[in-house]
Amino acid sequence: MRTGDDSGNDGWDDGTHDIGLKERTDPLPDAPRTWPSAQQWLVILGTPAVLLGVLWLFADSHVQELRDGQTATVIGAGGCHEGGGHTGPPPSCHATWQFLDGHTSSGTVPSSSVTEGDTVFAGEGWAYPSAAPVWQLVGIFSFIAASVLVVNVAIWVVEFRQDRQRRTYELRYGHEYLPEPEGTSDPAGSAA
Numbered sequence: 520m521r522t523g524d525d526s527g528n529d530g531w532d533d534g535t536h537d538i539g540l541k542e543r544t545d546p547l548p549d550a551p552r553t554w555p556s557a558q559q560w561l562v563i564l565g566t567p568a569v570l571l572g573v574l575w576l577f578a579d580s581h582v583q584e585l586r587d588g589q590t591a592t593v594i595g596a597g598g599c600h601e602g603g604g605h606t607g608p609p610p611s612c613h614a615t616w617q618f619l620d621g622h623t624s625s626g627t628v629p630s631s632s633v634t635e636g637d638t639v640f641a642g643e644g645w646a647y648p649s650a651a652p653v654w655q656l657v658g659i660f661s662f663i664a665a666s667v668l669v670v671n672v673a674i675w676v677v678e679f680r681q682d683r684q685r686r687t688y689e690l691r692y693g694h695e696y697l698p699e700p701e702g703t704s705d706p707a708g709s710a711a
Contacts, residue, residue: 578660
C-alpha cells in the first residue's frame with residue numbers, strides 16, 4: 520500500500536493512483552461585507568461636506584461674479600497704482616465702465632493700466648481686465664473641492680479593503696491578523 524511519502528506520488532491525483540493529496544475544490548470563504556457604522560458615515564460624508572462648505576464660502580463670490588459678469592467698455596479711468604510686488608498693494612486702477620444696455624458702474628480694476636475704450640469683464644462695482652482671472656479662481660476652488668472628494672473616497676476604499684482583508688484572514692485562520700511592521704526585513708535574506 521502506498522502512503523504518499525515516496526517520490527512516485529507527488530501529491531496530485533492524476534487518476535492512476537487512488538491515494539494521494541487532492542486539490543481543494545471548495546474556495547476559502549471571504550469575510551462577509553459590512554457597511555460603515557453611523558460614526559464612520561459621519562466621517563466619510565461629514566469631512567468632505569465641511570471642507571466643501573468652507574471652500575464654498577471663499578468661492579461663492581467668484582462664482583457669482585462669473586454668473587453675473589458682463590462685457591463692458593471703460594469710459595473713464597484714473598488713479599492707477601503700479602503695485603509693490605509681494606509686499607505692497609496689488610496693481611489697481613479706478614475706472615468707470617458702460618455695459619451694452621447703456622447703464623454705467625464704477626469701481627477698482629485689478630490692473631496697472633486701464634485706459635478709456637478698454638473692454639473689461641464687469642459687474643456692479645467690480646471689474647477685471649477679462650473673465651480669465653475669475654475662471655482661474657473658480658477653477659482652483661473646483662480642483663481643490665474635487666481633490667478633497669477623490670482623496671476621501673480613496674481613503675475609504677483603502678480602509679474598506681484593509682478591513683475586509685483583516686476579517687477574511689481572521690475567518691480563514693481563526694486568529695487575529697497582525698500585519699508585518701514596517702521596516703522589518705527577512706532575517707534569512709539579510710545574511711550574505
